[in-house]
Amino acid sequence: MAVETRPAPAPPAPAALAAKVRTLAPTMTRSMQRVAETVASDPAGCAALTVTGLAERTGTSEATVVRTSRLLGYPGYRDLRLALAALAAQQEAGGAPAVTADIAVDDSLVDVVAKLAQEEQQCLADTAAALDVTQLEAAVAALSDARRIDVYGIGASNLVGQDLVQKLLRIGLIAHAHADPHLAVTNAVQMRTGDVALAITHSGRTTDVIEPLRVAFDHGATTIAITGRPDGEIASYADYILTTSTARESELRPAAMSSRTSQLLVVDCLFIGVAQRTYETAAPALSASYEALAHRHSPRNNHR
Numbered sequence: 001m002a003v004e005t006r007p008a009p010a011p012p013a014p015a016a017l018a019a020k021v022r023t024l025a026p027t028m029t030r031s032m033q034r035v036a037e038t039v040a041s042d043p044a045g046c047a048a049l050t051v052t053g054l055a056e057r058t059g060t061s062e063a064t065v066v067r068t069s070r071l072l073g074y075p076g077y078r079d080l081r082l083a084l085a086a087l088a089a090q091q092e093a094g095g096a097p098a099v100t101a102d103i104a105v106d107d108s109l110v111d112v113v114a115k116l117a118q119e120e121q122q123c124l125a126d127t128a129a130a131l132d133v134t135q136l137e138a139a140v141a142a143l144s145d146a147r148r149i150d151v152y153g154i155g156a157s158n159l160v161g162q163d164l165v166q167k168l169l170r171i172g173l174i175a176h177a178h179a180d181p182h183l184a185v186t187n188a189v190q191m192r193t194g195d196v197a198l199a200i201t202h203s204g205r206t207t208d209v210i211e212p213l214r215v216a217f218d219h220g221a222t223t224i225a226i227t228g229r230p231d232g233e234i235a236s237y238a239d240y241i242l243t244t245s246t247a248r249e250s251e252l253r254p255a256a257m258s259s260r261t262s263q264l265l266v267v268d269c270l271f272i273g274v275a276q277r278t279y280e281t282a283a284p285a286l287s288a289s290y291e292a293l294a295h296r297h298s299p300r301n302n303h304r
Contacts, residue, residue: 019126204232
């Protein structure tokens with residue numbers, strides 16, 4: 001019997017490099033941060049440098065440059081350098097990248113709306129650019145064929161999980177969202193081969209989310225993680241990893257707000273993919289659910 005292996009994540013597209021740096025910078029050492037921020041801010045200049053040249057420019061070592069390249073998703077510095085050259089060409093052809101701006105306590109609501117809209121657009125664009133379609137396709141296939149689907153999330157991530165579960169239920173799949181960590185673990189014990197467990201955690205370190213995913217993984221379920229930290233502990237128990245991006249965190253806009261935006265995009269991609277794959281059963285199920293609720297949306301004067 002052949003052992004199924006997870007598809008290897010593809011190197012990020014050139015346009016996703018800046019998003020990757022923003023996502024992973026908090027987990028890097030100071031020297032690796034210098035390398036990552038330098039290549040993201042000046043792709044054209046860095047593309048012309050050898051590994052030795054980039055190490056000298058950033059005041060680091062060649063080993064640090066190579067480690068940073070790999071952490072960003074490239075097999076080696078040569079691959080990162082090619083991506084930098086492609087990114088520089090894209091920027092020259094398409095203009096400068098968007099710049100994010102923090103919200104100040106004395107900003108007018110007009111400014112707040114404009115800044116939030118800009119942040120949300122950038123967050124969605126970054127997530128779309130960084131999303132590994134190979135991993136996404138594998139996750140869609142697993143969900144489509146699942147006997148049962150359990151979703152784990154805490155706080156804002158649980159709201160995203162509930163959104164996914166409600167969508168899946170309406171196309172006839174058996175899905176549950178667990179916010180209570182104890183209930184999540186006791187349910188995960190019942191997971192088996194053919195079931196799917198999906199965890200949502202921005203940090204990749206939330207114990208109450210990692211624990212049920214680990215239990216489901218150990219019991220043979222296919223596991224999926226939606227996370228902003230693909231190098232976090234959650235990755236140890238995930239067959240498929242879907243990486244999200246977030247805007248910069250500020251005092252007035254915690255990570256939970258920006259991470260939810262990118263998580264919802266990934267959830268929508270999963271749902272649409274599953275609905276396409278199961279269209280023959282999904283379409284009638286959706287129609288039936290609409291019909292069941294139709295009377296609740298009738299004009300008020302129909303009830304007079």
